[in-house]
Amino acid sequence: MNRDAIEDLLARMTLAEKLGQMTMSPAGGAKTGPVRGEATTEAIRAGEVGSLLNIWGKAATEGFQKLAVEETRLGLPLFFGVDVLHGHDTVFPIPIAEASAFDPDLWEKTARAAAAEAAADGADLTFAPMLDTARDPRWGRMAEGFGEDPLVGMRFAAAKVRGFQGGDLSSPAAIAATAKHFVGGGAALAGREYAAADMSDRTLHETYLPPFRVAIESGCAAVMAAFNSVAGVPMTANVPLLRGYLREKLGFDGVIMSDYAAIEELIDHGVAADRVEAAALALKAGVDIDMVSGVYLSALPEAISRGIADMRDIDAAVRRILALKMKLGLFDDPFRRIRATKPLPAIDLALEAARGAVTLLTNDGILPFADTVRRIAVVGPLADAKAEMVGPWTLAADPQQCASILEGLRAALPDCDIGFAPGVFIDGQDVGGIIEAQALCEAADLVILCVGEAANMSGEAASRANPGLPGRQQQLAEAVLASGRPVVAVLFSGRPLMVPFLAEKARALVAAWFLGAGAGRAVAEVLAGRVDPAGRLPVTWPRAVGQIPIHFSERPASRPLESDDPFTSKYIDTSNDPLFPFGHGLSYAKVRLDGLQLDRNEFKSGERIRVTVRAENLSSRPAVETVFLFSRDRVASFAPQVLELKDWAKVELAPGETATVAFTLDAEDLACLDAALTPRLEPGDFDILVGLSADRRSLLSARLRCRA
Numbered sequence: 001m002n003r004d005a006i007e008d009l010l011a012r013m014t015l016a017e018k019l020g021q022m023t024m025s026p027a028g029g030a031k032t033g034p035v036r037g038e039a040t041t042e043a044i045r046a047g048e049v050g051s052l053l054n055i056w057g058k059a060a061t062e063g064f065q066k067l068a069v070e071e072t073r074l075g076l077p078l079f080f081g082v083d084v085l086h087g088h089d090t091v092f093p094i095p096i097a098e099a100s101a102f103d104p105d106l107w108e109k110t111a112r113a114a115a116a117e118a119a120a121d122g123a124d125l126t127f128a129p130m131l132d133t134a135r136d137p138r139w140g141r142m143a144e145g146f147g148e149d150p151l152v153g154m155r156f157a158a159a160k161v162r163g164f165q166g167g168d169l170s171s172p173a174a175i176a177a178t179a180k181h182f183v184g185g186g187a188a189l190a191g192r193e194y195a196a197a198d199m200s201d202r203t204l205h206e207t208y209l210p211p212f213r214v215a216i217e218s219g220c221a222a223v224m225a226a227f228n229s230v231a232g233v234p235m236t237a238n239v240p241l242l243r244g245y246l247r248e249k250l251g252f253d254g255v256i257m258s259d260y261a262a263i264e265e266l267i268d269h270g271v272a273a274d275r276v277e278a279a280a281l282a283l284k285a286g287v288d289i290d291m292v293s294g295v296y297l298s299a300l301p302e303a304i305s306r307g308i309a310d311m312r313d314i315d316a317a318v319r320r321i322l323a324l325k326m327k328l329g330l331f332d333d334p335f336r337r338i339r340a341t342k343p344l345p346a347i348d349l350a351l352e353a354a355r356g357a358v359t360l361l362t363n364d365g366i367l368p369f370a371d372t373v374r375r376i377a378v379v380g381p382l383a384d385a386k387a388e389m390v391g392p393w394t395l396a397a398d399p400q401q402c403a404s405i406l407e408g409l410r411a412a413l414p415d416c417d418i419g420f421a422p423g424v425f426i427d428g429q430d431v432g433g434i435i436e437a438q439a440l441c442e443a444a445d446l447v448i449l450c451v452g453e454a455a456n457m458s459g460e461a462a463s464r465a466n467p468g469l470p471g472r473q474q475q476l477a478e479a480v481l482a483s484g485r486p487v488v489a490v491l492f493s494g495r496p497l498m499v500p501f502l503a504e505k506a507r508a509l510v511a512a513w514f515l516g517a518g519a520g521r522a523v524a525e526v527l528a529g530r531v532d533p534a535g536r537l538p539v540t541w542p543r544a545v546g547q548i549p550i551h552f553s554e555r556p557a558s559r560p561l562e563s564d565d566p567f568t569s570k571y572i573d574t575s576n577d578p579l580f581p582f583g584h585g586l587s588y589a590k591v592r593l594d595g596l597q598l599d600r601n602e603f604k605s606g607e608r609i610r611v612t613v614r615a616e617n618l619s620s621r622p623a624v625e626t627v628f629l630f631s632r633d634r635v636a637s638f639a640p641q642v643l644e645l646k647d648w649a650k651v652e653l654a655p656g657e658t659a660t661v662a663f664t665l666d667a668e669d670l671a672c673l674d675a676a677l678t679p680r681l682e683p684g685d686f687d688i689l690v691g692l693s694a695d696r697r698s699l700l701s702a703r704l705r706c707r708a
């Protein structure tokens with residue numbers, strides 16, 4: 001099958017068959033939105049369906065594919081799209097947890113493993129990676145992405161596209177990636193799912209678009225338009241951003257699909273009076289595939305007759321869909337993935353990823369706990385909760401693959417007496433179990449308190465106005481802390497939880513997110529000191545909901561809080577500081593940075609700046625540290641962000657070892673966006689900063705002048 005053959009096919013297709021190719025329908029399988037009917041065998045046989053979503057498994061997919069290729073007039077193969085966000089059979093840490101590893105090789109490896117598993121279940125495309133920059137923990141979908149920083153997002157995007165698609169999209173172990181949700185959902189009003197986003201073009205181009213640009217530069221096969229509107233234009237009908245930016249500016253010639261029923265939801269957005277107008281608007285914006293709503297099939301013929309839809313746009317959409325199926329090898333062999341051999345579960349990789357995501361937030365030295373500890377009380381509703389360890393968005397996975405924290409601890413510490421009491425449920429008001437839990441604590445040498453969210457309290461349609469401990473878990477935590485025994489608190493969540501009291505009162509606080517198959521073992525190994533906690537926060541962790549949105553790269557206030565003058569940008573009831581800054585995470589070792597050096601003190605366009613810093617391991621333990629490189633433009637045409645992430649490097653140090661960490665900055669890496677939102681290097685002074693987090697007070701800094 002080649003481009004000429006596609007043209008030949010197009011010429012033979014009826015309007016209904018063309019609109020069928022533009023229709024993606026559910027067909028049983030996972031429900032990921034309001035149910036609006038499913039593809040029937042009659043519809044598939046009539047050529048009215050081009051792809052199916054969230055149906056997997058050899059038998060199911062083979063049956064549908066046979067129907068399409070053997071019983072339709074033209075025998076056009078379907079493609080199967082499945083949400084493979086952090087694993088298919090084998091569950092990896094949720095993306096926000098995996099981002100904590102700051103390890104693009106790992107990000108690529110888990111995507112590749114997931115692709116092979118999903119492909120062997122019949123998936124040809126995944127609705128991933130999720131590339132929404134997220135700075136609002138009220139928004140449940142923070143769990144699904146890379147966090148708050150666009151540079152992390154760009155590297156995450158490239159790694160995931162490489163991992164899912166590999167070097168040959170027709171390979172039976174490769175699946176097409178879909179960069180989603182284009183764009184701006186992370187800035188939804190008040191962190192509420194599906195709500196409108198409103199931001200400047202400058203912020204859009206600085207913060208939200210870059211991960212999508214890199215995904216497309218990396219060859220991503222598809223893009224999914226977001227549910228939300230941006231500056232009053234719903235993304236599903238957004239001509240400037242879909243046609244103008246994706247197609248014309250970036251030259252994206254892959255498939256653009258709507259999100260679930262989003263084309264019909266243009267009516268709810270108030271920009272379409274009916275399904276006909278909704279279909280016409282989406283087509284005009286360049287949306288090729290209608291996921292679930294069915295309005296392309298049912299309403300575009302009338303839109304054509306009303307003169308508000310153009311047959312050329314339909315043909316262009318069908319060409320892109322057929323080209324995708326060609327790249328996937330589906331014309332040569334529609335069953336190539338369905339009949340592929342299922343790989344063995346990637347349990348070792350899942351454990352590696354889980355180990356890299358465990359993040360130690362506070363530690364007064366209680367961790368790693370001493371060998372003398374014999375009686376451990378494991379308390380809380382997340383302690384023995386396998387099913388929660390998978391986190392949101394695991395469609396095919398069996399939670400039984402996840403060892404619970406209790407199981408992980410008992411396996412790691414067979415000589416310890418490890419008691420368990422849930423105390424309370426994850427949610428709900430029953431406090432009847434607190435007394436038993438407190439009694440267990442009082443008899444223990446150490447308490448491990450496992451609290452947080454259920455897996456379904458983050459992800460889609462899971463915004464929380466009070467993202468703290470749900471139910472009566474805070475009461476349990478207070479009772480456990482009142483026992484007077486040393487308490488290590490382990491948090492499970494899809495977002496930062498507002499728990500300043502735990503940071504203050506527990507002897508140590510660990511972010512364990514949702515770590516998937518490796519959860520129990522990875523957490524136990526870190527608490528026992530067999531693995532050094534290497535996770536570093538990919539998001540700023542607020543102290544209070546009132547600080548949200550909070551992130552390290554804000555623009556300066558007119559009166560920054562740099563003095564105790566009352567007339568400065570601050571709260572009168574809490575600190576401006578987050579509970580934990582971006583990049584924060586402790587290790588059991590102690591690494592000191594010093595000796596920041598630049599190989600020049602001025603530069604001009606086209607030149608490179610070499611930045612070096614010394615990292616010394618002051619401890620008797622091996623250290624793995626993540627060193628961050630930031631910049632700050634001191635004066636620019638537009639108010640420059642107070643800190644911009646430019647690179648990071650992981651460094652491993654033996655006990656007592658000192659190493660030099662080196663970065664290379666291209667001059668153009670320090671460009672800002674001019675009035676036309678085009679990168680431009682401006683003359684003037686820059687700070688180059690290095691540190692172990694985005695806490696500006698802890699950064700080493702050197703001045704550099706641009707002579708542009």
Ligand code: GLC
Nearest residue numbers: 032033054083127259260460
């Ligand atoms: C959902 C989500 C999207 C997902 C799609 C298919 O509504 O917004 O992320 O890929 O539908 O399940």
